[in-house]
Amino acid sequence: MLGQRDQAISVGASLRALAPAGVRTACRAIDPNDWAGLHEVERWLVARAVPKRQHEFASGRAALHGLLASSGPILADGRRAPAWPAGACGSLAHDDQYVVAAVSTDPGVVALGIDVEPATPLSADLAAVILRPDERHVDAHLACALKEAVDKAWSSLGGDVLEHHEVALTLRGS
Numbered sequence: 001m002l003g004q005r006d007q008a009i010s011v012g013a014s015l016r017a018l019a020p021a022g023v024r025t026a027c028r029a030i031d032p033n034d035w036a037g038l039h040e041v042e043r044w045l046v047a048r049a050v051p052k053r054q055h056e057f058a059s060g061r062a063a064l065h066g067l068l069a070s071s072g073p074i075l076a077d078g079r080r081a082p083a084w085p086a087g088a089c090g091s092l093a094h095d096d097q098y099v100v101a102a103v104s105t106d107p108g109v110v111a112l113g114i115d116v117e118p119a120t121p122l123s124a125d126l127a128a129v130i131l132r133p134d135e136r137h138v139d140a141h142l143a144c145a146l147k148e149a150v151d152k153a154w155s156s157l158g159g160d161v162l163e164h165h166e167v168a169l170t171l172r173g174s
Contacts, residue, residue, distance in 0.1 A: 004029045010028045011027040012025070012032050015100060016064045022104050023055050023102055023109060024031075024069050024072050024103050025101065026063040027099070028100075030098060030099060031086075032055045033050075033057040034059045035054060037061075037065075037073075042058075042061055044059070056094045059099045060094060064090070064092060067103045067117055070085065072085070082108070084103075088103060089103070089109060091103075091112045093116045093149075095116045100114050110157075112152075113148070113149035114152070115148035117144050117145045118141070127140035130164045132169075135169050147162070147169070150162065
């Protein structure tokens with residue numbers, strides 16, 4: 001069985017293999033020690049949050065700083081998403097163990113969306129909220145991650161929040 005660090009490396013390699021040209025990706029295990037690397041203004045953004053949320057935030061910012069090769073603070077926009085430096089776009093997500101991120105400074109990339117979901121079964125009721133009738137053959141966790149990623153990319157361009165059934169999936173080989 002892979003350890004948490006090895007699993008993050010494996011997921012990171014998979015993300016790199018899936019990412020299109022001009023998009024950099026990362027997977028990082030959530031680590032309370034990342035808090036020490038935050039800028040004071042970044043700490044302020046989650047100062048009132050519970051420690052678990054602070055750790056998720058700190059590891060997310062550590063991943064973004066590495067991908068952007070940036071030493072400056074990464075603030076938050078009005079949706080609480082990262083406020084990207086000029087000329088950059090990206091997306092950030094986490095579950096209970098890992099953060100994943102995708103960023104680009106390629107002018108041909110205008111929006112990105114990424115999500116991560118645990119590999120645990122979902123109840124039939126929850127799957128029905130996520131899956132459209134024509135998607136019942138798709139794993140509900142996969143569908144949830146894909147639809148959340150679409151929503152993040154869409155909303156970063158100013159679109160309204162999308163409901164799961166507003167996003168129709170067409171998967172190759174399905």
